[in-house]
Amino acid sequence: MKALQCIELGGPDKLQVKDIADPVIAAEHVIIDLKAASINFPDVLMIQGLYQFQPPLPFIPGGEAAGIITEIGENVLDFKVGDKVFAASMTGGVAEKLLAHQSMLRAIPDDMDYEIAAALSVTYGTSLYALKQRAKIQPGETLLVLGASGGVGLATIQLGKAMGAKVIAAASTQEKIDICLANGADEAFIYPSGNLSREEQKELSNKVKELTGGLGPNVVYDPVGGSYAEPCLRSIAWEGRYLVIGFAAGADQIPKMPLNLTLLKGCQIVGVFWGAWAGMFPDENKANFNELFELYSSGKIDPTPSDRFSLDDSADAIAHLANRKAKGKVIVTID
Numbered sequence: 001m002k003a004l005q006c007i008e009l010g011g012p013d014k015l016q017v018k019d020i021a022d023p024v025i026a027a028e029h030v031i032i033d034l035k036a037a038s039i040n041f042p043d044v045l046m047i048q049g050l051y052q053f054q055p056p057l058p059f060i061p062g063g064e065a066a067g068i069i070t071e072i073g074e075n076v077l078d079f080k081v082g083d084k085v086f087a088a089s090m091t092g093g094v095a096e097k098l099l100a101h102q103s104m105l106r107a108i109p110d111d112m113d114y115e116i117a118a119a120l121s122v123t124y125g126t127s128l129y130a131l132k133q134r135a136k137i138q139p140g141e142t143l144l145v146l147g148a149s150g151g152v153g154l155a156t157i158q159l160g161k162a163m164g165a166k167v168i169a170a171a172s173t174q175e176k177i178d179i180c181l182a183n184g185a186d187e188a189f190i191y192p193s194g195n196l197s198r199e200e201q202k203e204l205s206n207k208v209k210e211l212t213g214g215l216g217p218n219v220v221y222d223p224v225g226g227s228y229a230e231p232c233l234r235s236i237a238w239e240g241r242y243l244v245i246g247f248a249a250g251a252d253q254i255p256k257m258p259l260n261l262t263l264l265k266g267c268q269i270v271g272v273f274w275g276a277w278a279g280m281f282p283d284e285n286k287a288n289f290n291e292l293f294e295l296y297s298s299g300k301i302d303p304t305p306s307d308r309f310s311l312d313d314s315a316d317a318i319a320h321l322a323n324r325k326a327k328g329k330v331i332v333t334i335d
């Protein structure tokens with residue numbers, strides 16, 4: 001089969017599309033003939049050896065994918081050959097075939113296509129868990145989303161609106177801001193790119209306060225980190241919840257917060273690790289997915305991908321994310 005391979009750690013330029021041996025079926029697994037895979041920031045980190053979970057080399061990037069089951073292992077009871085499924089597999093998605101453990105699988109609802117199914121797990125799974133189980137966001141509360149035109153950012157705008165929040169989006173260019181507004185954000189503003197100076201941090205904090213009538217956002221959703229984090233925590237509302245999602249600004253720039261801010265604001269800094277929670281609480285995660293399916297059917301969320309790449313060009317799909325060029329969800333379509 002054809003697959004994108006990470007043979008040595010490094011940037012997307014080190015990745016190669018190669019013909020490799022087909023996967024071999026195992027008792028608890030299925031083989032999926034893939035139709036679409038989606039790219040997430042963890043793929044960018046994993047190929048550089050910077051992610052918290054690191055597969056042995058060589059590996060196939062791609063943490064989520066969708067397709068049709070062509071073979072099943074002898075102990076697989078809930079799925080059969082011909083079923084349309086999607087899998088949150090951590091790796092292996094950017095290939096023609098995927099060997100996936102049955103616990104990673106979910107049936108694709110009748111009203112959903114392969115691209116949407118491939119784009120749903122990581123971004124919407126993370127953001128629903130973050131807003132519902134971690135922030136316990138309430139209708140009428142204000143939600144600030146950083147990196148808001150990215151994969152998890154756009155999912156959070158849509159879910160925040162569906163949950164009755166007022167959503168303020170922040171991103172680095174006017175084009176990205178326009179995408180946030182088109183996806184339902186109530187307000188949106190541009191922040192500077194790069195490492196923010198003290199002055200720029202103060203301006204960011206003041207801008208957030210100004211947009212929230214001086215009160216600050218009740219919930220901050222932060223997939224960026226770096227020098228953006230502290231000014232946003234400084235602007236948070238009394239008893240606010242600051243959601244730590246990720247560090248797209250750089251693993252070498254993980255923010256360190258002055259704890260007096262949590263005392264002064266009566267606020268919480270809340271860690272979010274959807275993959276770990278989903279593994280520990282599969283029933284709650286399944287209930288969240290059923291909620292996502294309903295939100296999709298009723299038109300309240302729209303996971304339509306924005307950028308599509310072929311399997312032959314799939315290294316460019318990862319470079320697109322790494323270079324801060326993605327505007328929404330990046331998909332690899334597989335013939």
Ligand SMILES: NC(=O)c1ccc[n+]([C@@H]2O[C@H](COP(=O)([O-])OP(=O)(O)OC[C@H]3O[C@@H](n4cnc5c(N)ncnc54)[C@H](OP(=O)(O)O)[C@@H]3O)[C@@H](O)[C@H]2O)c1
Nearest residue numbers: 041147150151152171172223245246247248249272273274
């Ligand atoms: N905690 C969890 O369970 C969980 C689950 C999934 C993802 N994540 C994390 O969430 C973060 C975002 O993932 P994603 O898939 O949404 O990525 P994405 O689509 O690339 O979005 C990330 C956004 O971060 C901003 N950004 C700021 N500095 C950047 C830089 N130096 N390089 C690239 N982007 C930069 C960009 O927006 P602007 O240009 O507008 O600033 C970009 O749109 C990652 O750190 C990922 O590991 C965490």
